[in-house]
Amino acid sequence: MSTLEIRDLHVEVETESGPKEILRGVDLTVNSNETHAIMGPNGSGKSTLAYSIAGHPKYTVTQGDVLLDGENVLEMAVDERARAGLFLAMQYPVEVPGVSMSNFLRSAATATRGEAPKVRHWVKEVKNAMSDLEIDPSFAERSVNEGFSGGEKKRHEVLQLSLLKPKFAVLDETDSGLDVDALRIVSKGVNEYKAQSDVGIMLITHYTRILRYISPDRVHVFVNGKVVESGGPELADELEENGYVRFTGSAAESSKEEQPA
Amino acid sequence: MTVQDTDPGIPTAAAVKTAPWEERFTSYDVEAFEVPGGREEQWRFTPLRRLRGLHDGSASVDGQIDVAVVSGFGDAASSDLGGVRHETVGRDDPRLGDGGIPADRVAAQAWSGFTRAHVVTVNEARSDDEPLTITVTGPGQGSTAYAHLQLRLEHHAEAVVVLDHRGSGTVAANTEFVVADGAKLEIVEVHDWADDAVYVGAQHLSVGRDATIRHTSVTLGGDLVRLSPVINYRAPGGDAELDGLYFADGGQHFEQRLLVDHSVVNCRSRVMYKGALQGVEGGTAAHTVWIGDVLIRKAAEGTDTYELNRNLLLTDNARADSVPNLEIETGEIVGAGHASATGRFDDEQLFYLMSRGVPEAAARRLVVRGFFGEVIQKVRVPALRDRLEAAIEAELEAVGA
Ligand SMILES: Nc1ncnc2c1ncn2[C@@H]1O[C@H](COP(=O)(O)OP(=O)(O)OP(=O)(O)O)[C@@H](O)[C@H]1O
Ligand SMILES: [Mg+2]
Numbered sequence: 001m002s003t004l005e006i007r008d009l010h011v012e013v014e015t016e017s018g019p020k021e022i023l024r025g026v027d028l029t030v031n032s033n034e035t036h037a038i039m040g041p042n043g044s045g046k047s048t049l050a051y052s053i054a055g056h057p058k059y060t061v062t063q064g065d066v067l068l069d070g071e072n073v074l075e076m077a078v079d080e081r082a083r084a085g086l087f088l089a090m091q092y093p094v095e096v097p098g099v100s101m102s103n104f105l106r107s108a109a110t111a112t113r114g115e116a117p118k119v120r121h122w123v124k125e126v127k128n129a130m131s132d133l134e135i136d137p138s139f140a141e142r143s144v145n146e147g148f149s150g151g152e153k154k155r156h157e158v159l160q161l162s163l164l165k166p167k168f169a170v171l172d173e174t175d176s177g178l179d180v181d182a183l184r185i186v187s188k189g190v191n192e193y194k195a196q197s198d199v200g201i202m203l204i205t206h207y208t209r210i211l212r213y214i215s216p217d218r219v220h221v222f223v224n225g226k227v228v229e230s231g232g233p234e235l236a237d238e239l240e241e242n243g244y245v246r247f248t249g250s251a252a253e254s255s256k257e258e259q260p261a
Numbered sequence: 262m263t264v265q266d267t268d269p270g271i272p273t274a275a276a277v278k279t280a281p282w283e284e285r286f287t288s289y290d291v292e293a294f295e296v297p298g299g300r301e302e303q304w305r306f307t308p309l310r311r312l313r314g315l316h317d318g319s320a321s322v323d324g325q326i327d328v329a330v331v332s333g334f335g336d337a338a339s340s341d342l343g344g345v346r347h348e349t350v351g352r353d354d355p356r357l358g359d360g361g362i363p364a365d366r367v368a369a370q371a372w373s374g375f376t377r378a379h380v381v382t383v384n385e386a387r388s389d390d391e392p393l394t395i396t397v398t399g400p401g402q403g404s405t406a407y408a409h410l411q412l413r414l415e416h417h418a419e420a421v422v423v424l425d426h427r428g429s430g431t432v433a434a435n436t437e438f439v440v441a442d443g444a445k446l447e448i449v450e451v452h453d454w455a456d457d458a459v460y461v462g463a464q465h466l467s468v469g470r471d472a473t474i475r476h477t478s479v480t481l482g483g484d485l486v487r488l489s490p491v492i493n494y495r496a497p498g499g500d501a502e503l504d505g506l507y508f509a510d511g512g513q514h515f516e517q518r519l520l521v522d523h524s525v526v527n528c529r530s531r532v533m534y535k536g537a538l539q540g541v542e543g544g545t546a547a548h549t550v551w552i553g554d555v556l557i558r559k560a561a562e563g564t565d566t567y568e569l570n571r572n573l574l575l576t577d578n579a580r581a582d583s584v585p586n587l588e589i590e591t592g593e594i595v596g597a598g599h600a601s602a603t604g605r606f607d608d609e610q611l612f613y614l615m616s617r618g619v620p621e622a623a624a625r626r627l628v629v630r631g632f633f634g635e636v637i638q639k640v641r642v643p644a645l646r647d648r649l650e651a652a653i654e655a656e657l658e659a660v661g662a
Contacts (some may be wrong), residue, residue, distance in 0.1 A: 056616075111620065
């Protein structure tokens with residue numbers, strides 16, 4: 001049993017007019033075998049939270065902790081975090097021209113597993129994982145994410161999830177840009193990995209549709225850089241029904257009137 | 262030496278040596294060129310102080326290059342050359358100059374100064390897995406040589422050739438590649454000089470009717486390496502693919518000046534040069550220069566050309582100059598384009614790879630290998646491909662990237 005604990009996390013980014021605080025005290029704990037959905041309006045800081053956990057250099061943590069089984073994740077380099085068992089399926093996966101998907105996957109698996117996987121076994125493993133996600137084998141020889149459609153990129157993020165077998169995975173809008181069939185296929189991929197492992201999942205999404213496939217244990221409402229309410233799956237239905245008005249309150253009202261909050 | 266004007270349309274002894282393309286000045290005679298001062302378009306990027314007098318007549322020749330020709334590459338090499346002839350000839354050999362005529366003072370200096378030239382002739386269609394290796398070794402540290410080498414592919418001959426430069430010293434050279442009608446040359450020219458070496462070379466590529474030349478230029482080592490390949494199409498149907506790969510460390514100056522001279526109808530050219538640079542913090546900068554001149558003359562209808570240069574700055578202390586230049590004198594062409602981009606290492610790519618557990622050094626290696634992959638994959642000598650890949654890894658390790 002593992003725990004990913006985020007405590008009072010404050011994060012800022014550098015802007016032209018100086019540092020700007022995006023996360024304002026995030027508290028969230030995810031245990032093995034739990035799935036937490038995080039829902040919140042555009043710009044509330046969900047991706048910032050995801051990137052901060054992964055260690056993207058653009059974000060500066062000014063306060064708080066991220067602990068993986070008590071170990072301070074914030075002191076680890078990006079690659080160390082991944083090897084410690086953290087995984088981020090990105091909202092906008094990066095294109096890496098010239099590096100083939102198969103070479104990349106093998107390098108990543110070698111790094112996270114601590115040794116190069118045996119060739120014959122590996123080839124089969126990748127082939128199966130790709131076919132489960134209905135990814136054409138020809139993608140293996142293409143450059144990482146280069147020229148992939150939005151949906152193809154998302155499938156490859158989940159492919160990496162299933163091959164790298166993390167303890168905790170943050171899925172940042174993995175459902176966005178997927179057609180109906182792809183959503184089902186990708187959800188199935190996540191569920192299969194959930195079933196065969198003890199992974200804890202933070203699922204960032206705007207839509208309840210994916211939550212019908214991947215059922216969350218907890219739902220958190222994320223507004224203005226922090227978690228403002230947490231509840232069971234029924235909270236997602238309430239959000240679907242009523243939006244975020246109840247949580248953004250006067251801020252949303254006044255923005256409608258085009259006045260600064 | 263007999264002066265032969267084998268370049269139709271190019272006057273060999275024009276009085277002016279500047280500007281318009283049509284009047285590009287060429288001559289075998291060193292004194293026909295003024296001593297460069299450093300401001301000339303041809304010389305403005307080159308640190309003349311480091312040329313050891315090759316440009317102003319103060320260098321004195323006290324050594325020579327060694328040229329060895331074998332069949333095969335690396336461990337698989339054999340001295341049985343089959344239908345390939347390697348001759349050492351005097352200055353008056355009438356074949357010299359078939360490739361082209363010097364267009365700068367150092368090339369003319371080398372031409373005026375060499376005593377013996379090496380001519381390698383291929384008169385057969387050799388199979389791909391039987392490359393020819395020509396190894397050129399410098400005159401040694403502190404010595405200077407003027408070199409002349411000609412590689413000839415006779416009618417319908419075919420060959421894959423590795424032209425491997427190594428060793429120490431100072432060299433000014435003319436290298437001619439004469440590809441006769443219907444012949445096919447795939448040449449990888451490697452400059453893997455020792456740290457002290459200075460090499461200034463003019464490459465004259467002559468492409469016959471329906472002939473194909475694939476020239477890959479690789480520069481990895483030397484204090485200063487300046488290469489000036491000129492593509493001369495002799496008849497319609499010529500096809501030239503020019504690839505390049507260079508990797509400059511702190512203090513190194515690698516310069517490539519290409520001229521693709523489309524003077525006849527229906528010829529094709531593709532240029533793809535890629536460079537990586539890494540200076541050392543606090544040390545001298547790594548400097549590369551890439552000039553890509555493509556000229557489509559009025560007569561050259563049906564020309565199809567594209568050129569690309571990309572540079573990857575791996576560290577701060579590095580400077581890459583990149584100047585593509587396309588001059589088009591006729592509208593009746595298939596296509597013409599150019600692109601040039603110089604960029605830093607992409608932090609987003611690095612982050613993406615590292616977020617999958619790949620350590621930083623390995624992630625950088627993946628990206629750089631990927632960057633050069635397009636060029637290296639086209640090299641059809643597997644053992645050479647391995648060597649180039651290993652050389653790039655070694656470069657990356659050298660600065661602990
Ligand atoms: N360099 C920057 N300068 C100014 N603001 C920035 C900068 N980088 C990020 N931000 C702001 O940080 C906020 C949080 O962005 P983030 O991507 O985390 O939002 P999100 O909740 O993931 O939104 P979405 O639902 O649209 O994906 C946004 O308002 C964004 O504009
Ligand atoms: Mg986001």
